[in-house]
Amino acid sequence: MSLTRRTALATLASAPFLAAPAVQAQAPVEITFNYPVAVGGPITKLIDGYAEAFSRENPGIRIKPVYAGSYQDTLTKTLTSMRGGDAPQMACLLAVDIFTLIDEEAIVAWDDLPGSDAPWLDSFYPSFLENSRTAGKTWGIPFQRSTIVQFWNKEAFSAAGLDADKAPQDWAEQLAFAQKLTKREGGQVTQWGLQIPSSGFPYWLFQALTTQNDVRLMNAEGTRVAYSDPKVAEALQYWMDLSQKHMVHPPGIVEWGTTPRDFFERKTAIMWTTTGNLTNVRRNAPFPFGVAKLPAGRRRGSPTGGGNLYVFKSASPAQREAAAKFARFLTTPDRAANWGIETGYVAVTPAAWETSAMRAYVADFPAAAEARDQLPDAVAELSTHENQRVTKALNDQLQAALTGRKAAVPAMADAQAEATRILRPYN
Amino acid sequence: MSRTLETLAAWLLGLLWIAPLAYALWAAVHPSMYATRFDLLAPLTFDNFTAAWAAAPFGRYFLNTFLLVTSVLAAQLVLCTLAGFAFARAKFPGSGLLFGLVLLQLMILPDVLLVENYRTMRALGLVDTILAIGLPYMASAFGIFLLRQTFKQVPKELDDAARVEGCGTFRILMRVYVPLARPTYLAYGLTSVSFHWNNFLWPLVITNTVETRPLTVGLSVFASTDQGIDWSIISAATLMTSAPLLLGFLLFQRQFVQSFMRAGIR
Amino acid sequence: MKDRTTLHAWLMLSPALLLLVAFTHYPAVATLWHALFSTPRANRPARFVGLDNFRFLAEDPIFWQALWNNLVYAVATIPISVGLALLMALWVNGKLKGRTALRMAYFTPTVLPMIAVANLWLFFFTPDYGLLDRATQFLFGWGPTNWLGSHETALGAMIVVAVWKEAGFFMIFYLAALQAIPPVLLEAAAVEGASRARILWRVVLPLLGPTTLFILVNAVINAFRLVDHIIVMTRGGPDNATALLLTYIYELGFRFWDTASASAMTVVLLAILATVAAVQFLVVERRTHYQ
Numbered sequence: 001m002s003l004t005r006r007t008a009l010a011t012l013a014s015a016p017f018l019a020a021p022a023v024q025a026q027a028p029v030e031i032t033f034n035y036p037v038a039v040g041g042p043i044t045k046l047i048d049g050y051a052e053a054f055s056r057e058n059p060g061i062r063i064k065p066v067y068a069g070s071y072q073d074t075l076t077k078t079l080t081s082m083r084g085g086d087a088p089q090m091a092c093l094l095a096v097d098i099f100t101l102i103d104e105e106a107i108v109a110w111d112d113l114p115g116s117d118a119p120w121l122d123s124f125y126p127s128f129l130e131n132s133r134t135a136g137k138t139w140g141i142p143f144q145r146s147t148i149v150q151f152w153n154k155e156a157f158s159a160a161g162l163d164a165d166k167a168p169q170d171w172a173e174q175l176a177f178a179q180k181l182t183k184r185e186g187g188q189v190t191q192w193g194l195q196i197p198s199s200g201f202p203y204w205l206f207q208a209l210t211t212q213n214d215v216r217l218m219n220a221e222g223t224r225v226a227y228s229d230p231k232v233a234e235a236l237q238y239w240m241d242l243s244q245k246h247m248v249h250p251p252g253i254v255e256w257g258t259t260p261r262d263f264f265e266r267k268t269a270i271m272w273t274t275t276g277n278l279t280n281v282r283r284n285a286p287f288p289f290g291v292a293k294l295p296a297g298r299r300r301g302s303p304t305g306g307g308n309l310y311v312f313k314s315a316s317p318a319q320r321e322a323a324a325k326f327a328r329f330l331t332t333p334d335r336a337a338n339w340g341i342e343t344g345y346v347a348v349t350p351a352a353w354e355t356s357a358m359r360a361y362v363a364d365f366p367a368a369a370e371a372r373d374q375l376p377d378a379v380a381e382l383s384t385h386e387n388q389r390v391t392k393a394l395n396d397q398l399q400a401a402l403t404g405r406k407a408a409v410p411a412m413a414d415a416q417a418e419a420t421r422i423l424r425p426y427n
Numbered sequence: 428m429s430r431t432l433e434t435l436a437a438w439l440l441g442l443l444w445i446a447p448l449a450y451a452l453w454a455a456v457h458p459s460m461y462a463t464r465f466d467l468l469a470p471l472t473f474d475n476f477t478a479a480w481a482a483a484p485f486g487r488y489f490l491n492t493f494l495l496v497t498s499v500l501a502a503q504l505v506l507c508t509l510a511g512f513a514f515a516r517a518k519f520p521g522s523g524l525l526f527g528l529v530l531l532q533l534m535i536l537p538d539v540l541l542v543e544n545y546r547t548m549r550a551l552g553l554v555d556t557i558l559a560i561g562l563p564y565m566a567s568a569f570g571i572f573l574l575r576q577t578f579k580q581v582p583k584e585l586d587d588a589a590r591v592e593g594c595g596t597f598r599i600l601m602r603v604y605v606p607l608a609r610p611t612y613l614a615y616g617l618t619s620v621s622f623h624w625n626n627f628l629w630p631l632v633i634t635n636t637v638e639t640r641p642l643t644v645g646l647s648v649f650a651s652t653d654q655g656i657d658w659s660i661i662s663a664a665t666l667m668t669s670a671p672l673l674l675g676f677l678l679f680q681r682q683f684v685q686s687f688m689r690a691g692i693r
Numbered sequence: 694m695k696d697r698t699t700l701h702a703w704l705m706l707s708p709a710l711l712l713l714v715a716f717t718h719y720p721a722v723a724t725l726w727h728a729l730f731s732t733p734r735a736n737r738p739a740r741f742v743g744l745d746n747f748r749f750l751a752e753d754p755i756f757w758q759a760l761w762n763n764l765v766y767a768v769a770t771i772p773i774s775v776g777l778a779l780l781m782a783l784w785v786n787g788k789l790k791g792r793t794a795l796r797m798a799y800f801t802p803t804v805l806p807m808i809a810v811a812n813l814w815l816f817f818f819t820p821d822y823g824l825l826d827r828a829t830q831f832l833f834g835w836g837p838t839n840w841l842g843s844h845e846t847a848l849g850a851m852i853v854v855a856v857w858k859e860a861g862f863f864m865i866f867y868l869a870a871l872q873a874i875p876p877v878l879l880e881a882a883a884v885e886g887a888s889r890a891r892i893l894w895r896v897v898l899p900l901l902g903p904t905t906l907f908i909l910v911n912a913v914i915n916a917f918r919l920v921d922h923i924i925v926m927t928r929g930g931p932d933n934a935t936a937l938l939l940t941y942i943y944e945l946g947f948r949f950w951d952t953a954s955a956s957a958m959t960v961v962l963l964a965i966l967a968t969v970a971a972v973q974f975l976v977v978e979r980r981t982h983y984q
Contacts, residue, residue, distance in 0.1 A: 066635050076947045084549045188836045253842030253931040260655030388948045399931040437784040441798040447813050509705035517702035532717040534966040543720030566712035610869050625806040646809050665809040672804045
């Protein structure tokens with residue numbers, strides 16, 4: 001715990017005006033807060049602002065945000081510094097890192113922190129909490145959360161003779177629409193009907209398809225996966241058929257990073273991507289567009305995604321109390337609403353959507369509420385022990401299938417065999 | 428005829444090599460929608476630069492990078508000259524083995540040693556300092572190897588003549604070897620500066636604050652593809668951060684070549 | 694006299710050696726040591742497992758694929774980038790029109806930060822409206838190709854970016870060597886009526902020997918080190934088609950937190966590099982002609 005000159009002076013200066021002598025006696029508590037965003041982006045200004053506002057409300061506590069880059073960089077940085085004996089007290093990391101962090105004995109459960117209570121922990125959307133709870137405890141507080149939605153080009157819909165205001169509602173309709181939307185000139189496709197990205201983390205988008213096909217990929221304990229369930233292969237076959245049989249979806253691996261641009265360039269009429277892209281599309285699409293829940297297969301569904309807040313074991317009792325206070329501060333309805341409006345992430349509590357600011361925002365931009373309306377059908381993102389390895393087993397086989405090197409059933413059987421081998425110590 | 432063909436080939440390759448930079452120039456000065464469309468009438472804009480500049484405290488990052496590359500280069504020049512000279516000219520027992528040990532650093536990739544080096548820096552109390560970014564690179568096997576090769580090509584007679592005139596080892600080094608190796612210093616200096624200007628992973632791991640982070644970490648604002656890639660802003664940021672290097676090379680080029688010539692004629 | 698030379702040599706070497714030992718040899722040995730232990734987990738401290746980590750690696754098909762990919766990557770990037778570097782150096786050293794601009798053009802990749810440029814390359818390889826597809830469409834009338842998204846072309850695309858990045862860098866060394874050749878030698882050969890090709894073959898190339906050795910050492914090392922663009926552009930995909938040893942080490946060590954396997958694989962990589970470098974150094978150095 002270091003006492004910087006500024007906080008010391010601030011505390012001294014404010015001391016005479018404060019009635020409670022306890023504040024004077026306490027040394028300021030400092031919390032290092034690792035955050036997964038590259039230094040200097042618009043989000044850092046928001047977080048800096050929240051940290052300062054919090055310190056003004058609580059002069060005894062100072063939050064020191066460290067912006068560490070991508071989620072991967074932040075996890076690397078956090079665990080590397082933890083091994084060096086230098087762990088932060090708090091961090092925002094992927095919700096799916098929960099088992100990794102528990103296995104590393106890096107984090108403490110929120111239930112055990114002074115100042116947190118059940119009503120607060122239960123105030124979040126249950127589908128977000130699915131990724132936070134295991135072994136009867138809550139390990140992560142939902143914060144920077146997202147889900148998958150479909151964006152469609154209304155001009156392209158009209159041109160294809162479709163109702164511009166109606167997105168495909170189920171798998172059959174999605175295929176039928178995509179067939180109408182795919183434009184060919186000579187032997188070449190000039191506009192694809194639909195594009196589902198498959199680079200980097202194909203499992204996440206695939207999980208939407210499996211959920212829609214009414215199958216769960218893993219158990220709540222994170223010890224088993226169901227890759228070889230016939231319904232999983234069926235979902236994969238649907239995806240493969242879009243490109244390999246019906247030819248309404250680009251062949252091979254579709255790059256995640258260029259998908260929004262493909263959409264703007266009218267190379268695809270429908271794209272699946274994260275709600276985090278709302279602001280981006282709103283700013284850059286040169287045509288009217290729609291946002292909607294993903295279509296239903298046997299049911300509707302999408303995985304959630306994004307990051308939760310974690311508190312680390314290295315935190316002292318005073319720091320733990322301060323961390324809980326800060327997390328509650330960040331998730332009050334007004335602040336959660338403000339965060340959602342500013343960033344495009346999904347505000348994490350129902351109460352946040354009832355605030356006047358959020359109501360005004362949704363009235364002006366109804367698309368923002370689509371992600372929220374999908375939450376009742378949403379499921380936890382794929383997460384197990386040895387998470388990265390178990391997901392890689394699936395990613396590799398998905399890419400093998402999508403590049404036409406394997407059939408759906410054997411690909412998923414191989415993924416299952418590999419995942420089972422990795423998870424053996426946990427069963 | 429074959430001359431013309433050769434010139435043509437050389438230029439074709441040059442165009443190919445400059446294409447990413449040329450594209451960056453195009454994308455940086457046009458609105459985002461023209462990033463993938465080459466329309467001569469596209470409106471010009473400076474917004475991408477302002478947006479990129481506003482995305483991170485680049486002023487501070489420029490300073491940090493400048494401090495980093497100058498301190499690393501200064502240390503490298505001194506250390507590698509001494510070591511390269513010792514390996515080139517001094518015959519002493521075990522020099523071959525020692526040189527082999529030095530060359531190991533050419534092969535052992537610093538990226539692989541992240542965790543161990545982080546531990547060492549922590550033990551030294553250097554985490555989150557500019558010194559810590561540079562320290563593992565200051566004794567450079569690359570520089571030692573390069574200077575040894577260069578020094579070895581200095582005619583022995585020059586060395587002997589200076590020795591006859593009564594010069595000590597250090598004076599010989601400074602008077603005979605170092606001036607003759609100037610092109611090597613220039614080439615090495617340039618490559619060292621561009622390497623450390625662009626190094627990313629280790630600085631990211633070892634630094635925590637704006638006060639120590641170099642430019643590349645600022646660039647990483649744009650490298651994350653969670654919300655898709657905005658080529659216009661990446662281009663603007665790339666140009667902005669590499670402008671000093673590009674400019675330096677452009678201005679330096681004349682001297683660079685001339686000193687080659689001088690060394691060549693000797 | 695002899696003792697003094699030795700003393701001087703040690704004095705000159707010690708500052709560099711100290712730093713090398715602290716930040717290269719010590720951590721490398723620590724890595725070797727860690728390769729013999731299991732990955733420490735919170736409730737299971739590391740224990741000595743002997744060669745188990747290597748056995749685990751041998752059973753891992755991705756390791757073998759990464760090894761094979763890396764071999765292809767090396768066999769392609771080394772000769773192409775060294776050959777191009779020599780060609781570039783000869784061109785900009787000659788009397789070519791606009792050689793100053795050309796030299797600049799060839800050298801730019803060295804100056805540009807890979808972390809950003811890889812994203813620009815992503816645009817070049819983008820199917821349909823990407824630059825490469827437009828060029829092939831214009832020149833040969835080809836349809837869109839998913840360069841990064843298909844198994845057959847992804848590694849090739851990565852090789853192109855690597856060659857682009859390093860050829861200009863190597864050119865500088867050839868250029869330095871070419872300019873150090875006494876013009877008298879070339880004039881003498883020209884007076885004797887030797888053709889340009891003959892002068893190149895008999896006079897210039899032998900004199901470039903030491904430089905070629907140096908560049909080769911670096912090209913080999915780069916073939917195992919230059920992976921930033923892969924991490925940015927394909928993350929080793931699709932289905933490990935572009936996974937190399939170092940990308941897989943990064944994945945094992947910093948994504949899977951399996952430091953034991955990462956250490957074992959690092960040992961394999963170090964062994965490969967040590968062998969190649971030893972062969973190069975012993976065999977080639979003996980035959981290299983010094984002025």
